[in-house]
Amino acid sequence: MSDLHLTMAINHYDHVQDLASGRVKPEGIDLTVINHGPEEIFHRFLFGFEWQISEISMGMSTSRLSMGNAPFVLIPIFPSRVFRHSSIYMMNNGPVKTPDDLKGKRIGIPEWGQTAGIYTRGWMVHTAGVGLNEVKWFQSGINEPGRQEASTLNLPEDVSLTVITDRSLTQMLFDKDLDCVFSARPPKEFLEGDPRIIQMYPDFRSAEEEYFKETGIFPIMHTVAVRKDVFEKNPWVAQNLMTAFEDAKALSYARMSGYTVSHYPVPWLYHDGLRENQKLFKGDFWPYGIEPNKTTLTAFLEFAWEQGTIHKKLSIEDLFPEEVRHHYKL
Structure with missing residues (x-):
């Protein structure tokens, strides 16, 4: 059986680039990746749903989910995080x-x-x-x-x-x-x-x-959405995407950790970018999934409710379908 062809729009990130290049391939998916800036991606996805998988802002996505009948589901992949x-x-x-x-x-x-x-x-x-x-x-x-x-x-x-x-x-x-x-x-x-x-x-x-x-809050700016029509027909897509995102991130970490060859034009990146962050965050400083992000997700939903960007109180379970609330580990 041939792979399912899907298109994903996402900003250019080092920790995602191996998905775009094809070095990492989601199992069962023939993935085309389009790189645009976040504002263009959000607008074209929310107003036209031009692709099946999309980077999307936490603010916009949770607002739509809180109103009911959102035409997408979210997976707990967080390509952009920035303290503000x-x-x-x-x-x-x-x-x-x-x-x-x-x-x-x-x-x-x-x-x-x-x-x-x-x-x-x-x-x-x-x-x-x-x-x-x-x-x-x-x-x-x-x-x-x-x-x-x-x-x-x-x-x-x-x-x-x-x-x-x-x-x-x-x-x-x-x-x-x-x-x-x-x-x-x-x-x-x-x-x-x-x-x-x-x-x-x-x-x-x-x-x-x-x-x-x-x-304990490390602000999550963006997550990843899968069009609901794709997810309902192929629920396995969500977990397979999560595994591929994890594999691409691991390759990015490997590039960052190498100090024999300069993968980035930044002196001491291994020390400043990797070792110091591992100390501060006590391990993985860019975790995907729900469990290691509960503190940030809980705070964000509290802020959003207080500020009126969502229309009803949401729990973390309301954000992500059952199929992606747990991820296997070896």
Whole structure:
């Protein structure tokens, strides 16, 4: 019997590239891999379902699942994870200097349902101690006006969110109509070295390591979705994909761990990228599956419910079908 031909869209990641090249082949699947940026992948999958397997944001996917009848299922593969203390921007001479200063201020966001923002607001509420209703929120594009919300929201009644269509968030910072911005993508001017815009945490790695030590949360940005029509006809696809993702990640780790040959143009990557992270995370620092990610997944679902990006409370079991809640081990 011939293999099942499926197409997957995913960003270019080293820990996935061996799936794209064919070096790793999912059992029973003839896989075509398309590389696009995350925003394009999410839009084309959610609005057109152009491929059978897709990288997808945690914010968008959980919103759809909470509304019922989502045309996809998720598997606990997490290609993108990023701590987000680095995503807090403000004016060098502005009123915000520390997390305590956020109370009563005006904060800009690209989208309320953006996964990065969900985690940053979760940090603001649960770590900085500033309530969602103690801030006035404004939504627009970080560099261009007119960005639209991709998710259907269920905002708390006491949260003030204003949509801005004529200016970008960065321009609003310059115009002193915002005090701070939470954005996964940095303002263009910041990347160009404009001294007027700074990060709340210039040494964000230290702050993020401390956050992980205190909470156990390593923010999951993206997961992987399989179209429901494919999964219902071929439920075995999910586990076979998980095994292939694990195999591709292992090859990436092997490249990283080699110090005889430079696989990446980064000095001391073996020490800084592998050994130090193994110490911090006490083993696998990029785990797939449910069990090693329970702390992060539980926190994310709590943040999402509090912030109204999901429409009912979800448990981890609600995210993933029974077929992928356990994975065999040798």
